[in-house]
Amino acid sequence: xxxxxxxxxxxxxxxxxxxxxxxxxxxxxxxxxxxxxxxxxxxxxxxxxxxxxxxxxxxxxxxxxxxxxxxxxxxxxxxxxxxxxxxxxxxxxxxxxxxxxxxxxxxxxxxxxxxxxxxxxxxxxxxxxxxxxxxxxxxxxxxxxxxxxxxxxxxxxxxxxxxxx
Amino acid sequence: xxxxxxxxxxxxxxxxxxxxxxxxxxxxxxxxxxxxxxxxxxxxxxxxxxxxxxxxxxxxxxxxxxxxxxxxxxxxxxxxxxxxxxxxxxxxxxxxxxxxxxxxxxxxxxxxxxxxxxxxxxxx
Numbered sequence: 001x002x003x004x005x006x007x008x009x010x011x012x013x014x015x016x017x018x019x020x021x022x023x024x025x026x027x028x029x030x031x032x033x034x035x036x037x038x039x040x041x042x043x044x045x046x047x048x049x050x051x052x053x054x055x056x057x058x059x060x061x062x063x064x065x066x067x068x069x070x071x072x073x074x075x076x077x078x079x080x081x082x083x084x085x086x087x088x089x090x091x092x093x094x095x096x097x098x099x100x101x102x103x104x105x106x107x108x109x110x111x112x113x114x115x116x117x118x119x120x121x122x123x124x125x126x127x128x129x130x131x132x133x134x135x136x137x138x139x140x141x142x143x144x145x146x147x148x149x150x151x152x153x154x155x156x157x158x159x160x161x162x163x164x165x
Numbered sequence: 166x167x168x169x170x171x172x173x174x175x176x177x178x179x180x181x182x183x184x185x186x187x188x189x190x191x192x193x194x195x196x197x198x199x200x201x202x203x204x205x206x207x208x209x210x211x212x213x214x215x216x217x218x219x220x221x222x223x224x225x226x227x228x229x230x231x232x233x234x235x236x237x238x239x240x241x242x243x244x245x246x247x248x249x250x251x252x253x254x255x256x257x258x259x260x261x262x263x264x265x266x267x268x269x270x271x272x273x274x275x276x277x278x279x280x281x282x283x284x285x286x287x288x289x
Contacts, residue, residue, distance in 0.1 A: 043175055053245050061238040068234045071226045129249025133261055140246065141264070144271035147239050151275035154239075155284045158232040 004044055011037040028066045035059045047123035232284055243272050 014034040018027050035058045042051035121127055132140055211218055250257070250265055257264070279285060 049249065052248065057238070057241055057245060061234075061241040065231075065234050065238060068226075068231045072228070072231060073225065125249050126252045129253040130256075132246075132249055133253070133257060133264060137264060141267055141271075143246070144268045147242060148271050148275040151236065151239050151272075152278060154232060154235045155279055155282050158228050158235075159282055159284045 004041075007037050007040045007044070011041070024070050025067070028063060028070065031066070032059055032063050035063070042123075045123070046121070049123055049125045049128045052125070229285075229287070236279060236285070239275075240272070243269075 011034055014030050014037065017030040018034060021027050021030060035054060039051045039054045039059070042048075042054060119127075122131075213219070246268065247265070250261060254261065
């Protein structure tokens with residue numbers, strides 16, 4: 001339990017650094033560390049597979065995408081105008097309203113009650129593979145079509161068609 | 166179903182990370198400490214293929230880099246699906262092999278499309 005509190009502290013600490021660092025590249029680097037602490041949380045929850053997915057896909061691939069987005073932006077000039085104070089106050093009120101709504105609905109649904117899994121080992125890679133390739137075989141194969149369509153869509157959006165232009 | 170894995174089981178991974186990080190930190194510190202330092206204006210300027218530095222490094226890059234990154238993410242997800250399959254490889258046998266090959270073939274189709282569209286070519 002002590003380990004959990006330590007890792008939780010680290011996640012909150014680094015996510016605050018993400019928000020407060022001025023340089024956006026440092027923000028992304030802190031986000032990587034934050035995701036790493038999330039991976040540790042998954043391992044503590046005995047969710048081996050999620051930890052690996054978080055490590056490979058989020059820390060590896062998605063954060064690379066974030067860095068590329070930063071490079072696509074023009075960071076030379078200060079393009080972000082300072083918001084007025086009124087807008088900040090409105091933002092804080094709206095955010096607190098959202099927090100209140102989410103907290104209230106969670107309290108109504110009793111989602112914070114401890115969840116007892118029938119099989120606590122379901123998060124291990126071996127057991128998940130058995131479920132994925134036996135019961136959920138069709139969704140797995142359909143997901144390949146989803147990835148294919150994503151690939152085609154990305155190429156269509158990013159590639160200029162010379163014959164048309 | 167196999168036995169529960171405890172956080173203690175990840176200690177070897179933690180050690181490996183510590184060794185990897187420690188190696189980087191150690192070599193970088195040592196090279197900074199024992200290497201000679203002769204700082205001149207020419208040496209400290211960023212190297213740009215031998216010519217004078219032109220402009221700023223913070224210019225927007227081409228969308229092509231982004232496309233490569235997106236394709237990398239997609240194939241990364243494919244690897245994620247192969248992971249639980251590889252752990253159970255012997256149990257699934259030929260059936261599992263065929264299932265995976267269908268999945269891989271669909272993604273290979275996407276790869277052929279990318280190649281045919283010349284999306285990752287840098288010629289023009």
